[in-house]
Amino acid sequence: MGNITISNGFASFNSFLIAMKTALSSPWSRHYWWSRRLSCNQCIGMALVLFAILNSLFQYNIVYSRAMYHQVHGVDRPVFGEPVAKIIHQSWVSIDTLPAKVKRPIDSWKAENPHYHYRFWSDADIPAFVQNHFPEYFVLFKRFPVDIMRSDFFRYLVVLKYGGVWSDIDTMCLKPVDTWAPITSHTVSAMVGVELDASDVILDWWSLKLQFTQWTFAAAPGHPLMRHIVDFIHKRFKDAAEIPLIVHQVTGPSIWTEAILDYLKISADIQSIHPFRFLKNPLLVGDIAIMPVTSFNPTNPQMGGKGLSDPASCSGWDRYLETRDTLIGETLHLIVYTLDRYDPRRLSLRMCLAIAICASVVLQYNVAYSRAMYHQMHGLDKPVYGKPIAKVIHQSWVSLATLPASVKQPVETWKQLNPNYDYRFWSNAEIHGFVDSNFPEFASLFKRFPVDIMRSDFFRYLVVLKHGGVWCDIDTVCLKPVDSWAPSERSVSAMIGVEMDASDVLLDWWSVKLQFTVWTFAAAPDHPLLRHVVNYIQDKYSREVNIPLDVDIVTGATIWTDAIVDYLQKTAQINSIQPYRFLKEPLVLGDVVIMPVTAFNPTNPPMGGRGVNDPASCVAHLFLGSWKKKKSQL
The missing domain is CATH 3.90.550 (Spore Coat Polysaccharide Biosynthesis Protein SpsA; Chain A)
Structure with a gap:
């Protein structure tokens, strides 16, 4: 089972392919596309679709989040009460095949947390773990169509079982885990970070304006939040005749975010995403700490990240690991999977051209995104009204x-x-x-x-x-x-x-x-x-x-x-x-x-x-x- 990591910019490619699928299947049918020549109107339609997608991608890079802030500290009694377990979990194909470029990030977790147990999970360990500890989810686990879905689902299960901190193999620990959560009068039993906060930029591939990180999170063993997440995914897809190939929506950040919001709606009566938006400090909801963007995603200034040197930074995605070779490989991998669903008899010249254009758009977007994410710009939005309070x-x-x-x-x-x-x-x-x-x-x-x-x-x-x-x-x-x-x-x-x-x-x-x-x-x-x-x-x-x-x-x-x-x-x-x-x-x-x-x-x-x-x-x-x-x- 390959361990696939998808970058912020590239993560949107799944949904980009949804748009591509729409362009290929509607308003003209799939069979019409493959078996006949495109009319002038259809060519214009395809051009408009590609232009709209390209335009929205680059608008994302130039429009920055509103810098409203929300410093809320709950005083509720803890819902669960047990502390986060002192374990750090990471996974890769095997310890022997670790790329040299991830050894420094791994060492940062061990160096910053010497009193934490470090647990490395190889691909060979994962199926047996699920079968032994969570047989009720094993059928769904095996049915996931791509390895990254199994990797996502495993991380939720392992933290549910043992507790501790999950960290992707390409993340850096910037300060000891014990210093992440706010010092309060009650125990913090789970930590979830805000990854992206869309503000007024609503991108087609986001199910919500807000998204939580899944490359780093923490919880006590058996925490009801983690149980809710795996049950949420299991309930949605266990009886599905065909599981979609959209990683974000099946096991990734979209459904992860949706499940967390659903849990907080049930347990804390929070009916909207607004309490979690524009955070500058951790927000305590019962025994769960919602961490601001800077905590786990400090290198994303567009969404409020204030850089690796900011005191609030806890963990960072080492974006230098996102090489062009990896990007191209994953791009082609997902294109092939998507086209497979159409079961084409042959690839026409027009289809090859369409694929090339889509790949080019995605690659160009990632280049633009990589540049933009390091611009340390923290613009404040203009006030709604604008006049000062009269003296x-x-x-x-x-x-x-x-x-x-x-x-x-x-x-x-x-x-x-x-x-x-x-x-x-x-x-x-x-x-x-x-x-x-x-x-x-x-x-x-x-x-x-x-x-x-x-x-x-x-x-x-x-x-x-x-x-x-x-x-x-x-x-x-x-x-x-x-x-x-x-x-x-x-x-x-x-x-x-x-x-x-x-x-x-x-x-x-x-x-x-x-x-x-x-x-x-x-x-x-x-x-x-x-x-x-x-x-x-x-x-x-x-x-x-x-x-x-x-x-x-x-x-x-x-x-x-x-x-x-x-x-x-x-x-x-x-x-x-x-x-x-x-x-x-x-x-x-x-x-x-x-x-x-x-x-x-x-x-x-x-x-x-x-x-x-x-x-x-x-x-x-x-x-x-x-x-x-x-x-x-x-």
Whole structure:
């Protein structure tokens, strides 16, 4: 059984052949192609197909991933709990036939991990291993039509059985395995790395925008993730009359990625790929660490790899091993396999020409890809909206003269820490006139709200929509300058803070596990997020005969949260609350920053607040609750 390694650029060739198959079989039939001459229209059609494929391949090289980042650290209890076994697994035809060029990579694993057992698997060992330990999968194992599928399936089975680290023979270990995972209060039982993160470049041969690495991964023995993966593949292909020749989709990265996402959907209720995208640090989901691109694929700058010297780099694919001879050999190997399925009686001159063109395209693509992957370019995408947050601080009370003594010092903190910001105080007498003058379309609903606090809530959204700036309740304390709140490397147009993150504690008055703060938020003037929030409330209650008296649901934190989640679902395709949970650092989504609990609610330790002295703390809420007691009428 030959051990075949396919490069990132070449890996797409499987799907390139799918496109070639389509061109050969549709819209004209296979028999028509082989037995008759091509018409002019058919020649034009083939040329267009080849042009489209060539164009998409090179677009991939020049369009770089968006550099949004997502530093999420889960605090869930471990799902499994056993540590990754101290074993390193690698495989080749035999130890005697190892190419000289892979000896240095192999030695790197042994040198960096002297206390790990190194286990080499020859091709002769593999069938017996599967038959002895996993007889239920042996029939499928034997039916795989190419050796690389058996090699893929074996790696999943051997890590399921013994645990440890799987590393392809042409990978380099850049630092000890024990330093890969984040140091946490619970055990990390599995590590999976992001290989490719497509951003807005959707390539035909990718089943998803995201793909996980299968050249390096790790797990504890018997980990349910590994069991799920092999069962997922077995269930899909055990009864198939004919197993496709598309390695990616049968045992490779496509189905590997699909199976991992399916497992996390079932075990962690993560319904989309967004929590795993644009990672800068490991993301903990239960006892599984999802490693960013730089960890296992540092030499791919297009997808976020920051180079072998980056501290986050753990393992790298030694791309210098991808020689032209290997590429040509594997290209011809897969072409022959694909053409075999058509069972042609003879190769015509036109067919030979078509094969030559396809091979040329693939080879040229790999040359371009090899050059592009070493360009250390880390461009930041342009913000969705682009305007900066206005330098205005908004607060409101009955009147300036009637401010309680307990809030005078908090008010001063906003002025003292932000001398370059305009301070705008809004009295109750001004609010009605502001709404009538600037937002007449909302004036009717504004007046119909049954309690004053609803009007106060709605006003804050409208005033920031109109003028931009920072809204802060009168009983909040500014802990550091507003200009230092958001990540400095991005143009930020809106900031929203997580107030409460319920985890497993479900309180009756919460509509969701997650809630955003309404006492502090910020935006640029006329930001579409704020426009969406006020329209969301208007659409929900403008036709209500009797508006409910529940403040949270009508204008408060509940509907504020619902509207923000709805906005981000529409603009960022985030279909669950998972990306916003257990944040330790700001999460940037386009030009919107989601701040962790500690930023705007540091005095709430049950929900993740780490205290007002924590460097991430920006605002403290005193919770005077004036609106619950008696708020003067507007």
